[in-house]
Amino acid sequence: MGRSRTPLRRSKLALAALVVAVTTAGCARGPGAGDGASGIPDEVMLSSEDLGGATISTGGPDAIHPLPPRPCASATVPATPAGSKTVPATPATPAVSATVPASPAVSATGPASPAVSATVPAPPSGSAQAGPDSPEPVAERTINATVGQYRIYEYVARYPAGLAEEAMDVLRDELSRCRRPADGEDWKVLAEDDAGLLLLRSYSDGDASAAYYVGLAEDHLVAVLVIGTRTPNGDPTTAAGLGSAALARAGGTRETPVPPASEADPTDWNIYQAEVTGVRRGPDPRTLLIDVELLAGHPDCARNPRTDYYTEENGMIYANVVLDSARADVRGGCPSKVPGVARLTSSTPIGARVVVLNNEPWAPDGTGYRRCDPNLGCTPPADHCDPTWVLAAMKGMDVPRNSSRNVEGCDGAWLVMTLNLNSTQCGAGGRPGCSAPPAVYRYFMRFEEAGWRTVLRSTAPGCGDVLKVRADFPPALCRTLPAPG
Structure with a gap:
C-alpha cells in the first residue's frame, strides 16, 4: 500500500524479459541437478508418462526460483540494465547478487527490454540446496520438462533417517517467519495435507508467481515447481497434481492438499461433482484413495477434492465425490486437467464392500477397484442366457x-x-x-x-x-x- 508501481509499459517489458529467462533457464544444469549417479534412481523421479509424454532433462531452475523453496533466503535485488544478467554470488555470502556482462539482446521490434527486479535466494552454506538451518541430504537430484504452457521442475533429496522431517520443519518455520521476505514478494500456503504443502510465491510486485508442492515421502523430501513459459505465472493445480504423483514415485502416499480451514478466501468458490478415474486401497483398512481429474490452468480452477453425502446401506458404501471451483463455469477458464486424489474413510474396515461414487459402483478387484458395468452390475451372471x-x-x-x-x-x-x-x-x-x-x-x-x-x-x-x-x-x-x- 502506498508503494509506487512500475509504469505499465515498462512492467510488461520487464515481465516479458523474465518469461524468456525462465523458459530458457532449464536448458542448463542448475543447482541440485544430477542423474542416476547422484544416488536418486530414475524410478523415484517423475517419469515422462507422469508428464504427458514430455521429454525430461537434467537441471534446475534459474536463481530467481529457489528449489526447494527457501522464503527466508530472499532479498531484493535491483533491476539490472539491459545487456546484463544476474547470477548467484559465490557460496557462503548471504543474500547478495553479482552481475556479469551479457551479449546485447537482439529484438525484431526494438531495443532490448530492461531486466525485471526480482528476488534471488541467498547462496546456501554446505549443500547446493540446503539452507544454514536445514540438515544436509545424502543425495539429491533435479529434473525438468516443458508441459504445455508450463515449465516443470522436480527436486528430490534423500536424508538420513528422521532428517527429512526436520528439513520440512525448517520450511514451515521459514514460512511463518518470512512470509514476506522482501519488498514485492509474498509466500502463501494455499493448501496442505498429511505429507506436505502447496505454496504460491508472488514476486515482482505481484505481477509474477511460482507454484510449489513440497512433501515428505519416507526419507525423501520432494519438491515440484511450476512456472509459466508464455506468461510469468505458475499453476498451483498443476503443482498439486504432479506433487501427489511425485510423492507416490518416492514411496509416499498420494493425496491432494486441501486449503487450511481457517484461511479466509474472498473468491467465490462453488461445489462441483468430480470425475472419478480410479479407486485404490488406502493406508489403512478403513480408507480408500479416489483418483479424480481436476480442472487446471488457473489457481481458481479446482481445489479440495473430497467425499460428501456419505452413507452405508445394505452392505454398500455410498458417497459423492466433489471439488471446489471458482472458474468451472468460465468459458475457456480452465483449459487443462491434472490428477488429484480424494480420501474416503469408513467407520469400519471396508473389506469387500462395493463402493458407489457419484452413482457409479466400484467393486474390489485384486489390490484395487474396477468400475462396474452400468448394465451388468458388479457381478455379471455366470449364465450368459440370463x-x-x-x-x-x-x-x-x-x-x-x-x-x-x-x-x-x-x-x-x-x-x-x-x-x-x-x-x-x-x-x-x-x-x-x-x-x-x-x-x-x-x-x-x-x-x-x-x-x-x-x-x-x-x-x-x-x-x-x-x-x-x-x-x-x-x-x-x-x-x-x-x-x-
Whole structure:
C-alpha cells in the first residue's frame, strides 16, 4: 500500500524479459541437478508418462526460483540494465547478487527490454540446496520438462533417517517467519495435507508467481515447481497434481492438499461433482484413495477434492465425490486437467464392500477397484442366457430400447432372439386411433468377451441365412423356427 508501481509499459517489458529467462533457464544444469549417479534412481523421479509424454532433462531452475523453496533466503535485488544478467554470488555470502556482462539482446521490434527486479535466494552454506538451518541430504537430484504452457521442475533429496522431517520443519518455520521476505514478494500456503504443502510465491510486485508442492515421502523430501513459459505465472493445480504423483514415485502416499480451514478466501468458490478415474486401497483398512481429474490452468480452477453425502446401506458404501471451483463455469477458464486424489474413510474396515461414487459402483478387484458395468452390475451372471445379459445386448444395439423381445434359443455361446422394433410406436398399451405396422426381425448372436454381438439379422425361417455366414452356428437353435412376424 502506498508503494509506487512500475509504469505499465515498462512492467510488461520487464515481465516479458523474465518469461524468456525462465523458459530458457532449464536448458542448463542448475543447482541440485544430477542423474542416476547422484544416488536418486530414475524410478523415484517423475517419469515422462507422469508428464504427458514430455521429454525430461537434467537441471534446475534459474536463481530467481529457489528449489526447494527457501522464503527466508530472499532479498531484493535491483533491476539490472539491459545487456546484463544476474547470477548467484559465490557460496557462503548471504543474500547478495553479482552481475556479469551479457551479449546485447537482439529484438525484431526494438531495443532490448530492461531486466525485471526480482528476488534471488541467498547462496546456501554446505549443500547446493540446503539452507544454514536445514540438515544436509545424502543425495539429491533435479529434473525438468516443458508441459504445455508450463515449465516443470522436480527436486528430490534423500536424508538420513528422521532428517527429512526436520528439513520440512525448517520450511514451515521459514514460512511463518518470512512470509514476506522482501519488498514485492509474498509466500502463501494455499493448501496442505498429511505429507506436505502447496505454496504460491508472488514476486515482482505481484505481477509474477511460482507454484510449489513440497512433501515428505519416507526419507525423501520432494519438491515440484511450476512456472509459466508464455506468461510469468505458475499453476498451483498443476503443482498439486504432479506433487501427489511425485510423492507416490518416492514411496509416499498420494493425496491432494486441501486449503487450511481457517484461511479466509474472498473468491467465490462453488461445489462441483468430480470425475472419478480410479479407486485404490488406502493406508489403512478403513480408507480408500479416489483418483479424480481436476480442472487446471488457473489457481481458481479446482481445489479440495473430497467425499460428501456419505452413507452405508445394505452392505454398500455410498458417497459423492466433489471439488471446489471458482472458474468451472468460465468459458475457456480452465483449459487443462491434472490428477488429484480424494480420501474416503469408513467407520469400519471396508473389506469387500462395493463402493458407489457419484452413482457409479466400484467393486474390489485384486489390490484395487474396477468400475462396474452400468448394465451388468458388479457381478455379471455366470449364465450368459440370463435376461441381464440379453438386456445389456439390446442396449448396445441400434433398436428402440423398449422393443418387445422373444428369446428363441440360447446355449450360452449362441443366441437367437426375435425383436419387434415397432412394438411401442403407439405407446405402452397403445393409443386410440394409432396403428403401427410390425417390424419383426430375428437376430443371431455370438457371445464374446464383452457380451452378445450380432452375427446376422434376418426375416427368413430356419437357419439358412445364418449358416451362410457362420457355418459353426448350432442348427438346433433355429432349424424349426418359422419366419418372424
